[in-house]
Amino acid sequence: MVFTLARVATKLLDAQGLSPKTKKSYEGVLLPLLQKLGQTPIDQIKRADLEEYFLTLTHVGYRTHNKHQTIITRLFNFAIEQGYLEANPISHLKPKKPDATQGEYSHDEPVRYLSKKEIEALYKATQSFLRLDALVSLLHESGARISEVLALDLKDINFSEREFRVVGKGNKKRWCYFGDRSHRALSHYINGNREHPHEALFTERMAMSHKIRRLTYDSSYREWKVALNDCPDLKSARFHDLRHTFATERAKVIPIEVLRALLGHENIQTTLIYQKITSQVAKEVAHNALKNLRKSC
Numbered sequence: 001m002v003f004t005l006a007r008v009a010t011k012l013l014d015a016q017g018l019s020p021k022t023k024k025s026y027e028g029v030l031l032p033l034l035q036k037l038g039q040t041p042i043d044q045i046k047r048a049d050l051e052e053y054f055l056t057l058t059h060v061g062y063r064t065h066n067k068h069q070t071i072i073t074r075l076f077n078f079a080i081e082q083g084y085l086e087a088n089p090i091s092h093l094k095p096k097k098p099d100a101t102q103g104e105y106s107h108d109e110p111v112r113y114l115s116k117k118e119i120e121a122l123y124k125a126t127q128s129f130l131r132l133d134a135l136v137s138l139l140h141e142s143g144a145r146i147s148e149v150l151a152l153d154l155k156d157i158n159f160s161e162r163e164f165r166v167v168g169k170g171n172k173k174r175w176c177y178f179g180d181r182s183h184r185a186l187s188h189y190i191n192g193n194r195e196h197p198h199e200a201l202f203t204e205r206m207a208m209s210h211k212i213r214r215l216t217y218d219s220s221y222r223e224w225k226v227a228l229n230d231c232p233d234l235k236s237a238r239f240h241d242l243r244h245t246f247a248t249e250r251a252k253v254i255p256i257e258v259l260r261a262l263l264g265h266e267n268i269q270t271t272l273i274y275q276k277i278t279s280q281v282a283k284e285v286a287h288n289a290l291k292n293l294r295k296s297c
Helices: 003-015 019-039 047-055 060-083 114-124 130-142 146-150 181-193 217-227 240-250 255-261 268-296
Strands: 163-167 173-177 203-204 212-214
Touching: 003 060, 019 047, 019 060, 019 146, 019 203, 047 060, 114 130, 130 173, 130 181, 130 217, 130 240, 146 163, 146 217, 173 255, 240 255, 240 268, 255 268
Parallel strands: none
Antiparallel strands: 163 173, 203 212
16 A cells, blocks of 8 residues: 555544644644645655755744754654654754844844944944945834845835835735934935945945846845944844844833734744843843942942
């Protein structure tokens, strides 16, 4: 009897012990895989087939990607338990690592946000770089990811409402908002040294061909490093720190659910990181104040 991938997946989903929540999670992960390989006999599926499939998951973040990998690995382990396979074709497949260009970081990596003094130093360093200054300001005031902002077209910016719409992780759309500083910085950049004609908001002219294209992450990061060359306190700063800074600042003044919507987080636990940071800062300030009071007594 031939056991296709779809048939084995059905047996796994019908297995005893799966909670409704777990079953729903498994179904969501396995459905797109079954659309591609569902009718293939499970013992004919090779590691290369699955590695190629994982490469198609470009629309999800690294945590969701690794969730897919874990569940699919479980499917093949189940096939081994049932005697349909002798070995798991993706055993020991390394999990996907965070992609800094997408604003991803691991949970054990400290959340770096910029202080008011560091933000002031950053703006001072970028003020003579019109494009970079507009990019930095927009990232700081909107909380958008660098990849989301670089994907914007000029027509996406609503100057009268001071808002724009991005396509975030999982192809989910959300509104982002900016203030006076970004409005001024964008106006100076667009009316100053923006390369055109091109539909992209942030553009660059290629050195050799002189063709105009959408600004890449690598080019913007190089300009970032040049601007911050004389700022030792910002040596380790990253574009994504501006998103952390936005979230930490907003966590003090708006409800956590609103912040979650602004950041486009699927899981509120991710958003709660910033509330914890705010609480820790308040604790440190309170302790320092007590120390100062004791000294003055």
